[in-house]
Each structure stands twice: as structure tokens, then as C-alpha cells.
Amino acid sequence: EIVLTQSPGTLSLSPGERATLSCRASQSVGSNYLAWYQQKKPGQAPRLLIYGTSSRAPGIPDRFSGSGSGTHFTLTISRLEPEDFAVYYCQQYGTSPWTFGQGTKVEIK
């Protein structure tokens, strides 16, 4: 199965700053089928932000953007809003079994 490794584990930033989250895959993600999710609280349902590497899900603000290809993908939050402090997960759906990264926590500095 494809193992996704996210870095850093924790990102400490202030509101208004730019956040750059990384997701590396153990092998190439088929068709760049890579998604990003936000989870506000432990046990709360994740929310889809990005699918297909760079397409925003409906209702997601344009400060969220995704990029990458092959084995390296990035989620960028251009200017952090207070509601953006959360845990972010990447997930690949190019090769079954679909797998998730371990998450990056974006916390207030």
C-alpha cells in the first residue's frame, strides 16, 4: 500500500501567516488522485478541502490551494484565519487501498 508521510508534524504560526504543509508518498500517486482534509477536533468528522491535487471542494475559500504531482504534494493556506487552526490530512485514492497521512497540526503560535 502507499504510505503517505506528512511534514511537519506540528506547524506553529500566527493568524495572517502563510502555511505550507507537505505530503510525500512512498510511490507515485496514480493520476495525482490526492485529497486534503481538515479536522477541527479529535473525533470530529474531517472536511474535504481539496481533491485531485488542486481542485477546491465546494464552499472552500480560495486561501486554500493544493499542488504537486507524483510523490510530493503540498497544501498551502495563504493567510491563516482563526478557524484554520486544526489538523490536516492528505489521502490518496489512486491505488487501493486508499490511505491517509498521519496528519499535520497547525497551531497558534
Add this chain to the structure above:
Amino acid sequence: QVYLKESGPGLVKPSGTLSLTCTVSDGSISSENWWSWVRQTPGKGLEWIGEIFYDSGGINYNPSLKGRVSISIDKSKSEFSLWLTSVTAADTAIYFCARVNRGAFDVWGQGTKVSVSS
């Protein structure tokens, strides 16, 4: 707008069978989507369990669950279900149902906590 909600016992005995149901609002279970189960544990994080196509024409499971998992769908009841047999403490988790749209999980249930304990 579609809503999903999980239901089922919150406590299952070791070696028993975990059984959960996901109810889909507004009849959209009949649309051409895959419907999926995902679980989350503090140790392993988010783990995809399996998925079923709306007409039962396709079912996929995570091989890591080694044949213990089964998923079915009942469009007449607007629900799909998960069974996990021979459970152990390692199956203690929050279980989510989700809709698959363009490959990603775009709508999630609120999640239900299941503990495996005697």
C-alpha cells in the same frame, strides 16, 4: 444537502461482531456514488475500511482487515451497513461513514465511537 448518520452499539465484546449502519438522507443513496467506511484511532490515525457502489455492483475492502469485514447496502431503507467480525481491542475506534465523490470523501457522518471490551 445530503446528511449521513452512523448508528449501532457503542460497546462490543472481544471476538464478537461489530455492526454499524449509516443512514443517508434525502434519498441520494440511489445516485451513482460509492459509499464508504473509515475509522480513526489515536494509534493508527485514519484508516479506510471499505466501500460499496450504490447498486451493490462493486465492493472493495482494505486487505489489512483480512477478510473480517463485510459491507452491504439497502437502497429501500436509504442505508448501508458494516460488519466486522472477530473484533479485538485494536478495533476500538471512531467509525465514520462517508460518500465518495470524484474519488474523495466529500460528505461524512458525525462518527460513532465503538469500544471493544468485555
